[in-house]
Every structure is written in C-alpha cells, then in structure tokens.
Amino acid sequence: MAEEKENIQFELTDELIERVELLIEQKNDKELRKLLNEFHYADIAEILDEVDLEEAMYVIKLLDSETTSDVLMELDEDNREKVLRNLSAKEIAEEIEELDTDDAADIIAELPENRQQEVISQIEDEEHKAEITELLAYDEDTAGGLMAKELVKVYETWTVAGCLRRIRGQAKDVTRVHSIYVVNKQNKLIGRLSLKDLIVAKSDEKIADIYITSVDYVYVDEDVEDVAKVMSKYDLEAIPVVDENMTLLGRITIDDIVDVLKEEADKDYQLAAGITSDVEADDSIWELTKARLPWLLIGMFGGIGAASIINGFSDAMLKFPALLMFIPLIQATAGNVGVQSSAIVVQGLANDTIDGNILNRLLKEFMLGLVNGLAIACVVLVISHFAFNTTYHESLTICIALIAVIIMAALIGTFIPIFLDKRGIDAAVATGPFITTSNDVFGILMYFMIAKFILGF
C-alpha cells in the first residue's frame, strides 16, 4: 500500500527545485533519495514537471519503481510521454507491475501502437498481464475504460470468519477497500457488504444472511459521464462494473470520477471560451493556435457578414451617420445576452436541471429579454439623446433595436443548445464565439431593418 506522506505544507519553491537539480548534478544519490522520499509521489511529480528531461530521467532511474510508477501517473501528460520514450519496454513493464490495472492500462494506451505489445509481453505477472490486456480492449470513454480489476469479492456461501480470512489475501492487492462485492457461484453480482458490516457482524454468520441485496452498478459500456452522474448523485465512492449478464468485471473508484468531472468542466469552460481542443497555458504556440484559430475564423466570417450588411445599407449610413455609432453597442449587447442565455441552458443540460418543454423556456427567455432590454434601452435613450444629441426617431430606432436584439439573442442562445442536445451534439459547443458570432450578424441586420422601418430609407 502506497504510504501517503504528510504533505499539506508541501510548496513547490524555486529553492527546492534548485536543490534537487544541484543534487542531481553532483550525482549525490544518497541525499537525493533521502530528500525525495520525504515527499508524496504527487509532489515528486510536480518537481519533475519543472526540471528538464535528463534530470527527470535521472530521478526516475534512481527511485524504486514502487514510487516512480505512482510518480509517472501524476506527471504532466506531455512529460510522461517524453519519459516513457526514454524507458525501455522492460523498464516500463517494471513500472506497470507496480500499478493498479486501470492505471497500468492507461499508461500502455498512451504508448505508440508498436511499443504496446512489446511492453505487455515484458510483464511477468501473467494475471496482471491478462487483466491489463482485457482493460485495453474497452473504449476509454466507457466504464470499462475507467474501471480497475482490483476488487474484493466474496461468495454468498462463505461465513463472516472465513470471509475475513480470505479477504486478508485479496485485500493486499487493493489500495483501498470501499465495498466488498458479493457474488454467486456464477460470479454474478448479487449484493454488497462494507468492511464495517463485516466487522460489526458475528464471525459465525453466513454472508448470505448479512449482505445487502441492493447494490448500485454500471454496465461496462456505460458512458463515463453517466457513471460520474450516478456516483455523485448517489454519493458513491466505488461502483462495481458488470456486463449484460451481471457478471462482475471490475470497479470504478470516486477518485477517477473526480478527474473525469474536472476534465469535463475544463472542456466545457474552454468550449465556451472558443477553444476547440484541450490545451493548457504551457502548451506550444502551435498547439494553442490550432485550438484557437478555428473559432477566430468563424468570428471573422461573422464580421465579414456584418460588413456586407452595413455595406448593403451604405446609403442609409450617409443619411443617418448617428446610427453607425451604435453598431458596437448593438453588437456587444447581442453577444453578451446570447452567451448568458446559452451558458445557463448548457449548464442546465449538463446538470439535468432543465425540464419542461422548450416553448415555455423560450417564452421565459422572451420575458427576460424584454425586462433586460427595457432597462438598458431606457439608459441608452437618455445617454444617446443628451451625449450624442440624436434625433427623436434615431433614439427610438436605437432603443427598439436594442430591445429586439436582446430578445432575439436570448432566444437564439436558448434554442441552439437545446436543439443541438436533442440532436445528440454536445451543447457546450453552442456557447461562446458560436453564439456571439451568429448574434453579431443577426443583431446588426435586425438593427438596420428596424432603422429602415422607422426612419424609412
């Protein structure tokens, strides 16, 4: 069992990094080992993420594989890839022997096709090898891709005493025992027990008499996001994974779910900001450009669209130059309202808090847009009149346009995510630049049409 070091006080200081780098340079293995063994593997990973590859490799070869395997899992993905490239298949296999099957499979999955078999063949523990190979077969976005084979299971026919005796054996391979799964002779999941129940029970009782028949489970092909929803809804810390015959295949623990939830949140956040692929601030300019340029181009075409609309009304521009001053206002407001509406819908869809039919929701957004629109229009009416002494008709045009645009933006921002969601498309793409751009174009078009109607040109 991996000992967790006391580590709240851990802080990644430049001094610490320099100290490590110095010890590496001096090849002072004794001191280095002494220093690093003070830290939790997650902290060692943070240090190695800061030093350069050669230094990281030096540390990884220095520490025992029990530690380094955990460190590998915590490394930044790019760095892990570099490190793995510098390890032989044999060395990687040694690390893998130390890892739980789910982590082991994740590591292997990250290797290039050609190396995967090479590494697997080097794993000595045949059972471990077989289990990892099984896990590699599952799609990484399903319960099967997330689960570990390590679990504690007992047969209903056992007694509490016999159970405890046998569990001692199984438990050694399991870092944390959440639940004990009860199976019948056919290895089908029929219930669960907590270690607590086992301890509280009398030693001569039969498992069949004390186990809890109601047990949560997920199917091996269930989507990870759904697994996350189930586990957080029911406050589960582990959930067994079964196939369609209820055969017990593995278990998923909450710490993996925490990671899933964080990745989901980060992804949605980036999509809302118009970043298409998962990038970090420290990624290369090229990666960041790939992630950012697409939306910028979409926004550009929106801008071009707006330009041709304005161009189409060029005669009006010359008659009523005052109108042009307020294009940015119309555009900005449309964009902001659209993003607000869509964000609320996207979040509601993600949290399953959106119910009722779509028409009611659109009606509500209509009212909301009306309220916000009136409030803003009043302020603009006053300012435009006094600060820009626009004519009565111009002011009227601007205010009515504002209200209309806000309502339209609210409706588009609400409708599109729901529409995409119904089509099975991730609604999260439907906020940010996407909404902003479409609202820019529609908003300006609407603005000129209203102007044409009121001012008549």
Add this chain to the structure above:
Amino acid sequence: MAEEKENIQFELTDELIERVELLIEQKNDKELRKLLNEFHYADIAEILDEVDLEEAMYVIKLLDSETTSDVLMELDEDNREKVLRNLSAKEIAEEIEELDTDDAADIIAELPENRQQEVISQIEDEEHKAEITELLAYDEDTAGGLMAKELVKVYETWTVAGCLRRIRGQAKDVTRVHSIYVVNKQNKLIGRLSLKDLIVAKSDEKIADIYITSVDYVYVDEDVEDVAKVMSKYDLEAIPVVDENMTLLGRITIDDIVDVLKEEADKDYQLAAGITSDVEADDSIWELTKARLPWLLIGMFGGIGAASIINGFSDAMLKFPALLMFIPLIQATAGNVGVQSSAIVVQGLANDTIDGNILNRLLKEFMLGLVNGLAIACVVLVISHFAFNTTYHESLTICIALIAVIIMAALIGTFIPIFLDKRGIDAAVATGPFITTSNDVFGILMYFMIAKFILGF
C-alpha cells in the same frame, strides 16, 4: 446505515410523477409507501422536486424520518426552504437527529436566525446537539464548515483486537469508514489506519506498532477550495480536520468535495458567461435578471464608449465609409481573442498549472496573437479587396488594425486575470463580458488611430 437501492435504471418519467400524485390524491398511503420505498432517497427527492408543495409535504410526513432526512438533503435548495418552512421546529429536529452532523448543521444554517435556536433546543441527543452547535460556529467556506464530527478514532495504546471491538461501537454512527484516525492521550492526531490494515493485522498487535505515522490533514480554517485541491491531488477519500494544536476535530469526505468542485466549476463557467450570481435555468425571471443585468450594463457602457470614439472620428467616417463596415469585424475579433486568452489563464490559475513569470507569458501571447493575427489578416485582405473593393490603403489599414487588435486583446486577456489573481481577486470574473467590453473599446480606438496614421485624416 442508509441502504442504497439499486437505481441505475431509475428514470423520472411523467407517468411516475402522475402515479405518485394520484396516490397522494387518493391518500393511498400503503401503495405510496410501497412505491417510494423502492427508490433511493436521491430519486425520491427528484420526484418531490417535481410535485407541488402540498404533495411534497404529504410524502415527507408519510415516510419515516430516516428516509425523509436524506431526501431533504437532496431536494433543490428552494424547495427545501419551502418544505422546512412548513415543518415545526420539533419536526425539523427529528429529521436532524437522523442526519450526520455536517448535513444537520447545513440544514440548520439554512433556517432563519430566529428558528435556528428553536430547532437546536428541540434536538434530544445532547452529544449530537453539542456537535452541531460547534459546527455552526465555523465559516461555511472553511474545512470546519464542511467537516462532520462522525469519525472512527483509536488510541495508539489499544491492541488490534480491542480496537476492532471498540470500533464496532463507533462505526455504527459512521456511514462509511474511510480511515481510522490514531490519536494520543491528548486527542492529538498522530497517524492513521485503514480498516484493511486492521483486518490484515494480527489481533494481539498494538496499534502503536502498525499505524501509519504519515497522515494528511487540513486545518479547520483552511479554505474549502484548498481542501478540494489537496484531496483530489493526493486522491484522498477522507481527510481529518485538526486545529493548530493537531487536536482531531472532524473529517471531510470526498463526496462533499465532489460537490464543492462542481459548484466551483459552475460558478466559474457562469462568471465567464457574464452571470454574476449562482442561478439555474428554472429560477425566477427576477433572479435571472439580477444575475444578468449587471454585466449587460457594463457591456452597454462599453458600447457607449465605442460610440463616442466613432463619434470623435466622424469626419473620417465620411471620408472613408469603407472603414466603418469593418468595425464589427474588429470588435468581434478583439472580443473572441480576449476571451480565449483570459479563459486559458483563468483555468491555469485555478489548476495551478501557470508558472514562470508574467513577462514570458505576455511575450508568448504576443507571438500567439501575431500568428493568429497574420492568418486572419491574410484572409480578410483578400476578401475585403475583392468583395468590398476597398482601396490598397484601406485594406492595409484593416489588416494592420486586425493584427494589432488581436495582439492587444491577447495581452489584455492574459494580463488582467493574472493581475487580479495577484491582488487576491477571483480571476474568473476577468473573462467573458469584462474582457469583451474592454477589448471592444480599446479595439475600436486602436482601429481608428491606425486608420488615422495610415490614411491620415
């Protein structure tokens, strides 16, 4: 221990709700109890969130408080408030008796001041009452506000056998035993044990010989977000809470942290979308307006600012009307780039993945802006020339302005969040409308200044 019902198949259908409503109308308690006892309390809560208050109250009075107390915790906050208003202090106290101290304290904290004391005084279990009162004293955003008093602790002097015997007693009040905390005579935390270790150990061994001295812990006044970071970084499922003297006060479990992480993510997402307070799609129009109008007003003033800039260059407008067509393009691009840059920085700050000094980061964004800017400028150059037959100088103006504006937006979007973070302000407010608005204004100003320089007016 609350039995978890098998519930993956649970689906909240209209039929189910109608069935429940019918049984309530018929006052068919037997059937209703039979039906609802099929479900997990989280599912019952989902049903009650759909029916109207009278019906919900009927169900809550019908089911035993062991179930309803859990249901209460899962209800939508607004609905819970309504339900609590309809329960007597005595009834609430009965529910509270069934809850863990952390949930109990949360419920009481939601009550109006005047009722809190009333309810507490009605709690019969004196120890429970004292513990809840203690928890109420802590700030809800600290470890103390999140922790529960329920935990299993043992003294280093006990033997494994004696330990198991005593744990049977303590464990009864603890829904899940994650870790067993080892304390010395002064009740100071000195280490931990897992139930597994205890089971694997020989019964005559002393705790002092088998416990793990390295234990993670948080201080009672630690910020919940930091607790969440620690627990997810070190994959902890529970963490003990201590005061400055290492006295063991309580423990925090991962399921509470999952909720914290989700709330955090939702909040940041909404802030990025320009929604100031935590709202849901189903909140009232008034609540939604309160949350949305502030940013819209800020955006409005940005728009007014842009208007006065354009107004200031009105003579140029008449000379080079083509320039005006591209204002939306400039504005949209500035907004999108700003949001992208700020989102990446905000996320990096939240995940502690941002290192290196601010200058390097700004330099990187400068390069990034240059690359993206050149790419977009090229496309625009072609389109503007052929589609809008702008003059060579006008096209040049637009392209240079685009590049300059993109770079500026990238820099502003990067700098502001970092600046706010250094000032201890939540950087998440610094994206979305905030960035968009500031970039709108600066972008248009820059556009005209560049135009003035190149075209000279």
